[in-house]
Amino acid sequence: MRYFLLIAATLAFLAPPAGAHGPTPQKAEDNIAIAADPKVVWALIADFGAIASWHPMVAQSVSEAGNKPGAERKVALKSGGVLVDGLDEYDAGAMSYSYRLAEPNAEALPVSFYSATLTVKPREGGGSTVAWIGRFYRGDTGNFPPDALNDEAAIKAMSGFFRTGLEGLKAKAEKNG
Numbered sequence: 001m002r003y004f005l006l007i008a009a010t011l012a013f014l015a016p017p018a019g020a021h022g023p024t025p026q027k028a029e030d031n032i033a034i035a036a037d038p039k040v041v042w043a044l045i046a047d048f049g050a051i052a053s054w055h056p057m058v059a060q061s062v063s064e065a066g067n068k069p070g071a072e073r074k075v076a077l078k079s080g081g082v083l084v085d086g087l088d089e090y091d092a093g094a095m096s097y098s099y100r101l102a103e104p105n106a107e108a109l110p111v112s113f114y115s116a117t118l119t120v121k122p123r124e125g126g127g128s129t130v131a132w133i134g135r136f137y138r139g140d141t142g143n144f145p146p147d148a149l150n151d152e153a154a155i156k157a158m159s160g161f162f163r164t165g166l167e168g169l170k171a172k173a174e175k176n177g
Contacts, residue, residue: 057077101136116132130170
């Protein structure tokens with residue numbers, strides 16, 4: 001009996017505290033209907049490095065490797081800070097690409113990592129639907145993050161970035177298309 005009590009006590013001592021856990025992945029997902037042909041919309045976002053041409057929060061974006069997986073883009077935000085994204089998958093036929101944060105910068109966006117996919121699809125009745133889906137972790141991955149780097153701040157920032165980008169894309173596509 002003492003043997004079992006000793007094992008139970010040892011396991012209880014080695015078990016992590018219930019409140020001490022790392023961050024959980026978060027998700028932001030948004031889409032928008034655009035009154036423009038999918039090919040017109042895709043032409044606006046097809047260049048991975050050209051996000052500044054349609055996203056209102058982006059001051060400048062630069063990419064030297066084109067649309068090949070492994071390419072990186074530097075995205076300077078109007079609010080300050082630079083994000084460096086790496087292109088993971090690119091499928092022009094499916095009008096979709098996926099990318100990830102290559103270099104964390106929690107001062108620019110309060111996340112420590114993200115991956116995202118941007119896709120254009122035809123909409124029934126005409127026009128396009130653009131979907132932007134991202135998974136990410138908060139800016140501070142410790143157990144007790146400050147408010148500016150917690151899950152809520154990360155969700156708000158990513159959701160706002162996606163929504164603002166989609167609205168900017170819609171305005172530009174409908175003006176051009």
